[in-house]
Amino acid sequence: MKFDFREAAKKNILIVAHRGVFGGNIPCNTIPAYEAALRQGADMIEIDVDMSLDGKLYIFHPGMEPHHLAYMDRIKRLPAAEIDRLRYLNYDRVYTQFPINTFDDVLETFKGRCFINVDKFWRHPKEIHDAIVRHGMEDQIVVKSAVTDEVLKTLEEVSPELQFMPIVSRTHPLHERLLKSSINYLGAEVLFTNDNDEVASPEFIEKMHRDDKLVWVNSIIYNYRDQLSAGHSDDTAICSNPDDGWGWLARRGFDIIQTDWTGMLVNYLKENNLYYRT
DSSP, rough: OOHHHHHHHBBBOOEEEEEOOBTTTBSSSSSHHHHHHHHHTTSEEEEEEOOOOOOOOEEOOOTTTTHSOOSOOOGGGGGGHHHHHHBEEEEOEEEEOOOOHHHHHHHHHTTTTSEEEEEEEEEESHHHHHHHHHTTTTTEEEEEEEHHHHHHHHHHHHTSSSSEEEEEOOTTTTTHHHHHHHSOOOEEEESSSSTGGGGGGGHHHHHHHTTTEEEEOOOOOOOOSSSSTTOOOOOHHTTOOOOIIIIIIHHTTTTTOOOOOOHHHHHHHHTTSSSSSO
């Protein structure tokens, strides 16, 4: 099955499940959480990648070991054999049966099934690139990163064929540079604190579309004091006004929305005739 981000985004707003759909006894960033996300209508799963001391790639959000594993060190300082013995905690901080999945296992499980965003790509770009190519999944995957000269150089030298989206805040001054580069520039993930910020404007989104680029927005919240989309968030949609949360983002013209509430977002968009574009 051939995957095409741009063609898919012409049909419907692409919904990204942030770390999958988790709760109860199913932890985030696990194969069951990703399976739950697809059942709830996600088009894409977002996965975090870390690496063991001896070079094996795992699906885990670096720095979250105390929260998700009750483990006070970092898995990057452990060999793979020790990581394989660790188990996730559930919502009530009771140990589950679920291990930390390897990157290879997740790629093979979801090959041909959905789009995948590989987060934390910039930590191990060559190893991640080589795994994606080994599984033949270049068309399914997008990698994202804040942009520095070092990141751009690495992309051009190590993985120019992988689809890339820079993470930009309020403005996107690198657009023209990326258009002229050898990087496979798919679009941009935008962060904004005000509705009038450049990257939140209809004019910016229209310009990106004219240049055949997609625009990714986040309704997720890491910290309510640090809004990623000027308050048009999952919290706003669920706790007060979905039209000012998810509805605002959809009507603005964003192509991709990342959420922690996949099923509710998909249902809202469909019920309000905002999901399909053709």
